[in-house]
Amino acid sequence: MSSESSPPLSVAQLSVRYGEFVAVRGVDLSVRRGELLALVGPSGCGKTSLLRAIAGFERPCSGRIEIDGELVEDAGRHRPPEKRRLGMVFQQGALFPHLTVFENVAFGLKRAERRDRAEEILELVALSELRDRYPDQLSGGQQQLVALARALAPRPRLVLLDEPFASLDAERRERIRDEVAAVLRRAGATAICVTHDQNEALSIADRVAVMEAGEIRQLGSPEMIYQQPASLAVAQFIGDGALVPCQINRGIVKSAWGDLITELGDGEARLLIRPEALRIVRTESGAGSLEATIERGQFRGQDHLYDLRCPQGRRYRVRDDADAERFPVGSVVRIQPRRPALWLVREGESGSARFER
Amino acid sequence: MELLARKRTTPLGLRGLTWGVAIIAALPLIYILVRAFQSGPQPFADAVFRVRSLKLLWNTVALICGALAISVSVALAAAWLVARTELWGRQLWALLLALPIVFPSYVAAFALVAIFGPRGFVSDALSALGLGSFPDWIYGYPGALIALSCFTYPYIYLMLIPAVHSIDPAVEESARLLGMSRRSVFLSIVLPQLKAPIYAGGLLVTLYVISDFGAVSLLRFDTLTMSVFHAYRSLFDRTVAASLATLLIALAIVVILVSSYLQRSLRPTRVGVSRPLVRQPLGRAQVPIQLALTCFASLTVVGPFAVLLGWAVRALRVGNELGQVGAPLLRSLAVSLAAALVATLFALPVALRSTRYPGVASRWIERLCYAGYALPGLVIALAFVFFATRQLPWLYQTSTLLVLAYVVRFLPQPLAAVRAALEDVAPPFEESARSLGLSPWQSWRRVTLPLIAPGIAAGAGLVFLTTMKELPATLILRPTGFDTLATRIWAAADEGIFSEAALPAISLLAASALPVWWLTIRPALAERKERS
Numbered sequence: 001m002s003s004e005s006s007p008p009l010s011v012a013q014l015s016v017r018y019g020e021f022v023a024v025r026g027v028d029l030s031v032r033r034g035e036l037l038a039l040v041g042p043s044g045c046g047k048t049s050l051l052r053a054i055a056g057f058e059r060p061c062s063g064r065i066e067i068d069g070e071l072v073e074d075a076g077r078h079r080p081p082e083k084r085r086l087g088m089v090f091q092q093g094a095l096f097p098h099l100t101v102f103e104n105v106a107f108g109l110k111r112a113e114r115r116d117r118a119e120e121i122l123e124l125v126a127l128s129e130l131r132d133r134y135p136d137q138l139s140g141g142q143q144q145l146v147a148l149a150r151a152l153a154p155r156p157r158l159v160l161l162d163e164p165f166a167s168l169d170a171e172r173r174e175r176i177r178d179e180v181a182a183v184l185r186r187a188g189a190t191a192i193c194v195t196h197d198q199n200e201a202l203s204i205a206d207r208v209a210v211m212e213a214g215e216i217r218q219l220g221s222p223e224m225i226y227q228q229p230a231s232l233a234v235a236q237f238i239g240d241g242a243l244v245p246c247q248i249n250r251g252i253v254k255s256a257w258g259d260l261i262t263e264l265g266d267g268e269a270r271l272l273i274r275p276e277a278l279r280i281v282r283t284e285s286g287a288g289s290l291e292a293t294i295e296r297g298q299f300r301g302q303d304h305l306y307d308l309r310c311p312q313g314r315r316y317r318v319r320d321d322a323d324a325e326r327f328p329v330g331s332v333v334r335i336q337p338r339r340p341a342l343w344l345v346r347e348g349e350s351g352s353a354r355f356e357r
Numbered sequence: 358m359e360l361l362a363r364k365r366t367t368p369l370g371l372r373g374l375t376w377g378v379a380i381i382a383a384l385p386l387i388y389i390l391v392r393a394f395q396s397g398p399q400p401f402a403d404a405v406f407r408v409r410s411l412k413l414l415w416n417t418v419a420l421i422c423g424a425l426a427i428s429v430s431v432a433l434a435a436a437w438l439v440a441r442t443e444l445w446g447r448q449l450w451a452l453l454l455a456l457p458i459v460f461p462s463y464v465a466a467f468a469l470v471a472i473f474g475p476r477g478f479v480s481d482a483l484s485a486l487g488l489g490s491f492p493d494w495i496y497g498y499p500g501a502l503i504a505l506s507c508f509t510y511p512y513i514y515l516m517l518i519p520a521v522h523s524i525d526p527a528v529e530e531s532a533r534l535l536g537m538s539r540r541s542v543f544l545s546i547v548l549p550q551l552k553a554p555i556y557a558g559g560l561l562v563t564l565y566v567i568s569d570f571g572a573v574s575l576l577r578f579d580t581l582t583m584s585v586f587h588a589y590r591s592l593f594d595r596t597v598a599a600s601l602a603t604l605l606i607a608l609a610i611v612v613i614l615v616s617s618y619l620q621r622s623l624r625p626t627r628v629g630v631s632r633p634l635v636r637q638p639l640g641r642a643q644v645p646i647q648l649a650l651t652c653f654a655s656l657t658v659v660g661p662f663a664v665l666l667g668w669a670v671r672a673l674r675v676g677n678e679l680g681q682v683g684a685p686l687l688r689s690l691a692v693s694l695a696a697a698l699v700a701t702l703f704a705l706p707v708a709l710r711s712t713r714y715p716g717v718a719s720r721w722i723e724r725l726c727y728a729g730y731a732l733p734g735l736v737i738a739l740a741f742v743f744f745a746t747r748q749l750p751w752l753y754q755t756s757t758l759l760v761l762a763y764v765v766r767f768l769p770q771p772l773a774a775v776r777a778a779l780e781d782v783a784p785p786f787e788e789s790a791r792s793l794g795l796s797p798w799q800s801w802r803r804v805t806l807p808l809i810a811p812g813i814a815a816g817a818g819l820v821f822l823t824t825m826k827e828l829p830a831t832l833i834l835r836p837t838g839f840d841t842l843a844t845r846i847w848a849a850a851d852e853g854i855f856s857e858a859a860l861p862a863i864s865l866l867a868a869s870a871l872p873v874w875w876l877t878i879r880p881a882l883a884e885r886k887e888r889s
Contacts, residue, residue, distance in 0.1 A: 057788055081791040082800075088792040094785035098807045107803075108793025147789075154793060 006069030008033055008158050008190040009054065014063030014073075015214075016049045023049035025214035026063070031158070031192065036184055038205035039194045042237060046214040047194045051160050054192070055088055056081035068157050087151030087159040087189075091166050093143040095135035101146050102131040108154040117153055125149045125183050140168045141176040148180055152187050159184065159191040165200060177204055198238050202226060210234050228343055228350065232270060235345045241274040242316050243345070253344065253353050256290045256310070257337055264344050264351035271353070272343045275305065275319040280327070281334040289334035292316065294327050308335060367714040374706040379725040381703075382765050385740030386606070386728045392743055393596070393603040404600035409584075414604065416498075417580045420573075421566050421612075423502045428510035428562050429555060431653075435510070436517035438646065442637045450650060451518070455878045457657040458511035459870060461826040461843070463571025464862050465508040467850040468661035469500055470575060471668060476853070478664055500576035505566050507657045512565070513558030515881035520554045526635050539637075553623050560616040567609055568733030570829035571843075575850050581605045582735055586829065589739060599743070602736045609731040665866075668859035677856060682842070682864045689841040690868070692756060693824040696763035697771075697817040703764060704771035704816060712779040723772070730769040737766050738830035759834045763824045770823065771816025778812025779805075815876055822872045825865065842868075 009031040016024040023046040031037050039047045052058040054065060056072070056079060065073035067086070072079040095104050106118040122128045125145045135143055144164055151159055164180065165173050181204040184191050195201050201208045202222040209219045218230040229235035235243060246253050248269055253260040255271060281289045292308035295315075304320040306327065318335055327333060341354040404410065438444050439451045460468070472478045473495040494500075524547060532542045573580045581604060589598040639646060673679065707726050711719040729737060741762050745753040752758045782805050790800030828843045835844065842865045849858035 055788075055792060057791075080796075081788070082794045082796055084792075085794070086792055088789060090785040090789065092783070092785065094783065094789045096786060096789075096804055096808075107790070108795075150789070150793070160792075 006066070007031055008068055009192070010066045011050075011054065012064050012066075014050070014053060014060050014065065016046070016053050016058055016060045022214055024053065024060070027214075027216055029209065029216060029219070031190060032207075034185075034188055034190055035206040036181060036191045036193060036204060038201035038208045039192055039211060040196065040198055040201035040208055040238075041211035043196055045211045047196075047211045048162060050211070051162055051192065051194050054158075055086055055160055056084050085154070085157050087154070087156035089144065089147045089151050089159070089161045089164045091163045093135070093140075093147040095138075095143055095147055095150070097135050099134075100131065101127065101133050101135075101138070104135070104146060105149045105153050107150060121149045121153045124152070124186060125179075139172070141172045141179075144168065144176055145179065145183070148183060152183075152189060156189070159189050161191060161193040163194055163196070165195070165197075173200075180204075202238070210237060212237070227274075228352075229272065229345055230350050231348050232345045232350075233347075235270070235272050235343075235350075239274060240317060241272055241277070242314070243270040243272055244314065245269075246271050246344075248344070255342070256314075257288050257355070259356050260342060260353035261356060262344055262351055262353035264346075264349065264353070267346070269344045269346040272345055273316060273337075275317040277337055277339065277342065278316060278318045278335050279338050280306070280318060280320050280324075281336050282324075289336040292333060292335050294329055294331050294333065297327060297329060299326065308333070367710060367716070367719075371706055371710055371714070372718075375710045375719070375722045378703045378707050378768075379722040381761070382768055383725040383728050384744065385732060385737045385762075385765060388744050389599055389602055389606065389736060389740045392740075393599040395596075404597050405604050410601065410604060413579055413581045413584050413601075414608070416578065417567065417582075417608065419498070420501055420505065420578070420580060421563050423498075424506040424509065424562060424566050425559055427502070427506035428513055429559060431507070431510045432513035432517055432558065433551070433555075435514050436521050438650075440518055440521040441635075442639050443643075444639060445643065445647060451882050452878070453654050453658055454650075455511050455515055455882065457508045458515070458877060459866055459873050460508050460661060461571065461828070461865070462504055462508065462565075462569050463575055463828055463843070463847050463850065464665075464865065465661065466500070466504045466572040466575040467846065467855075467858055467862065468664055469495055469504055470850070470853075471664045471855050472660055473500075478667075496577045498578055501573050501578040501580075503656075504572040504576060505569060506562075507653075509562045509565050512561045513555065515877060516554035516558045517551060518881050520551055524550055553620070556616060556619050556623070560612070563612050563616075564609065564731070567605065567612065568735065568829075570733075570735055570832075571847055575847070581608065582733055582829070585735055585739070586832075589742075589833070595739075595743065598739060602739055605733055605736055606731070609733070613731050665859050665862050668855045669863050672856035672859055675856065677860060679860065682845075682860050685840045685842050685845050685861060686864050686868065688839060689825055689843065689865070692760055692763065692841065693821045695756075695760045696767065696824040697821040699760060700764045700768050700820045701771045701775070701813055701817045703768055704775050705813075708772055708775040708779050712776060713784075726772055727769050729766040732766070733829070734762075734766050734827055735829035735833065737762050738833040741834060754836045756836060756839065759831065759836075759839075762830045762834050763820070763827060766827070766830060767820045767823050770819040771813070774812045774816030774819065775809060778809035781812075782808045818872050818876045822869055822876065825869050 007030045009029070011027055011029040014024055014027045014029075015022060025046070027046075027050060029050075039050065041047050049058055053060045053073070059078060060073060062075065063073070064071065064075075067084060071077060072084055095101075096107065099107065102118055102122070105121055106114045109117050119128070122131055125148060127142065127145055127149065130138065130142060130146075135146070138146065147164070148159075148161075161180075165177050168176055177200055193201075193205065202225070205222060207220060208222050208225045210217045210225060212233050218225060218234045225234065226239050229238055232243070235241075244255070246255065246269055248262060248264055248266045250266065251261055251263065253262055253269070253271070260271075290310060292310045294306050295309050296307040298305050299322075301322065303322050304324065304326060306318045306320060308316050308318060310316070316335060337355075341352050344351050344353045435450075435454045439447055439454065444450060457465070470477060474480070475493055477495075528550075529542050529546055532546045533539070537545070568582060569580075570582050570586060573583050574586070581601060585598055585601045585605060588601055589595065704726075707722055711723045741758055742753070745758055786804050786808070787797075787800050790804045791797070795803065826843060828847055831841055831843055832847070835841070842861045845861040846858045846865065849855075849861075
């Protein structure tokens with residue numbers, strides 16, 4: 001059975017290519033027991049190819065894959081998908097249309113445990129009352145939950161989810177993804193979820209791996225990925241905010257709010273300014289603040305979101321408290337960083353920058 | 358990326374099987390071409406470019422054009438009345454208008470002769486009333502035209518019905534709001550959306566006319582197919598038959614090229630209706646339309662049935678035994694079942710390869726397997742005769758060769774059905790099964806096979822049905838004394854012995870009624886289920 005010492009999944013130097021096109025380029029990845037890891041990136045970044053290689057549906061051209069310490073993929077060695085004891089949830093669920101919910105869930109089970117285990121797992125996803133329905137009688141969200149139940153039933157060593165929420169409408173999407181994350185945690189399953197939706201990745205995952213051009217650019221907690229992106233590419237892909245070009249000169253960066261000190265090497269870089277990193281100054285004494293005109297404002301229930309334009313033409317986005325008074329479009333306000341530090345990114349590296357004093 | 362990810366190497370066994378099927382399917386085409394040019398181009402050119410050949414070509418083209426014009430107009434009117442107007446008794450009419458499809462062309466022709474012919478029902482009735490004899494107009498072009506249009510339009514009609522149902526009424530309403538009249542909306546908005554089923558159905562009707570032998574021979578109208586048959590039967594030199602057959606193949610190829618050119622210009626129309634269709638009131642036109650439909654149905658459904666039943670009853674009364682039909686019926690059933698089984702077995706690997714391992718090779722294999730679609734049954738039969746007498750004499754005059762010809766001729770039907778079914782089984786279904794611990798073979802058996810079973814059944818059913826009705830290939834390839842229902846009907850009708858044709862005709866209709874209903878009429882007329 002699974003050895004406690006080795007990770008549920010370990011991928012080393014894995015590459016997948018289709019003819020000339022390299023989809024996955026020397027990826028290393030290790031998944032911790034019980035975690036939900038999100039694999040996120042723009043379409044064509046290789047995330048689905050990586051997932052399918054782990055599942056055994058694609059043959060990588062080099063590298064190795066170990067599941068629970070068992071070598072399943074290596075030069076000359078390929079365990080077929082059915083021997084890997086993995087669960088997989090597909091974009092459209094791929095429930096067998098000729099079988100009921102119960103039969104779908106029981107499909108991968110041995111005869112002896114079929115009934116009990118299927119009942120148990122249907123209870124876990126709270127869909128016991130739908131057991132006799134056929135897939136076409138279920139909503140999209142229910143189909144995905146049944147697909148998850150079917151994948152979990154044979155107690156897989158690892159669950160792979162391939163864009164499981166992409167075909168759901170926006171309303172159901174959030175509810176189902178929280179539900180799926182909760183079920184995975186209740187089942188104590190280790191899972192990898194591929195998605196192109198960064199919000200989804202940040203909100204459900206324990207750790208997020210950002211992929212681009214076949215490589216993993218950053219792997220870390222959602223907070224870290226959001227606040228301290230490792231490179232310009234990650235900062236551009238994850239979250240929202242301005243990337244202001246700047247120049248580092250002997251460890252000093254000049255910004256509209258004063259000079260910052262950084263340990264990043266000299267040269268060009270970008271200051272990452274998230275909407276929540278700024279605030280609108282309401283007092284007259286706006287020392288170290290920047291004048292800006294409100295171009296657009298939206299009230300979103302939990303906050304106000306403003307798009308502002310500075311006299312020099314630079315645009316910022318600022319989040320303001322929901323209970324603060326609303327500024328009409330065209331009003332001139334002053335904006336200022338909330339914290340004493342900002343984040344600098346450039347091609348391939350990043351670092352903190354803090355204001356002097 | 359998705360597309361690239363599907364590229365896998367084709368298993369060796371599947372490659373062998375599919376190429377084998379493709380070679381058998383393309384054999385007649387290749388062989389007839391080789392045969393026609395064997396003795397150099399001169400005899401071929403002599404046979405083809407005779408005045409008589411050109412006359413035959415002209416007759417065939419005239420028949421195609423006439424049949425297309427009538428069948429498309431009738432099908433359009435019928436589909437529109439049934440699907441989009443407040444016609445009284447819509448459901449009954451929907452069925453009645455589809456029913457002529459059950460009559461094979463030679464049964465339809467036989468019924469027409471029995472009604473309008475010199476010793477037919479109408480002329481009997483006229484002379485009984487002392488009104489003199491009825492003109493002999495049914496023979497020749499008019500009769501052939503009626504037989505090949507009023508009994509073939511259901512192919513177009515049944516394709517039009519679902520298309521008419523899926524037109525979005527909002528599109529028409531927008532056009533009305535933009536100031537168009539109802540008439541111009543139909544011509545410039547509705548009709549273009551129906552191009553796809555009209556082209557597809559029109560192609561079916563055209564190929565049906567090109568390959569028809571039964572109706573034109575009974576109604577004495579010389580077409581290419583008929584002359585190929587006579588050349589084969591009467592001349593010692595089979596090069597003439599082969600050359601004429603080549604002309605026939607050329608015509609079929611031109612038709613298919615034109616149709617694929619037309620179909621390539623099609624744009625996908627929106628499917629799925631946002632709300633129920635609006636039906637147009639017929640107002641004062643209701644009664645005249647009901648009358649016209651009644652007349653039409655008397656000609657195409659009630660009349661033929663009545664006259665067949667009448668002759669059958671008369672035949673039984675004069676002592677023809679029902680038991681005489683038994684042996685041909687059993688033979689028809691046996692060869693049809695065999696053809697259905699073999700054609701389905703042939704279609705499975707080809708469909709599997711073209712859906713799961715697409716590529717240049719699989720595309721060519723599929724094309725070759727569609728050869729039977731373009732080749733008239735008569736041509737396929739001739740090719741097998743030529744081939745068997747020279748290369749495999751032990752196969753000549755066996756029912757095996759007959760079944761093989763049916764399979765080549767009707768292979769496209771199960772191929773299309775199984776392919777469509779396999780396309781619906783998305784790879785994730787099979788991959789899910791694999792990830793749940795099933796081997797490729799187990800996941801095929803437990804997931805794919807149950808899902809494509811209806812498609813397989815439909816494909817096999819169509820082969821069964823069309824084989825039951827097949828005439829020209831049966832006439833040429835059957836072993837001596839091997840009478841089927843089709844040959845019985847044709848031989849008796851050709852001699853003008855109505856009483857002997859009626860019983861087998863009724864048996865044929867009875868045996869094929871259920872499959873026709875189940876496979877062609879029901880799916881088209883079924884109310885579309887909307888998925889939430």
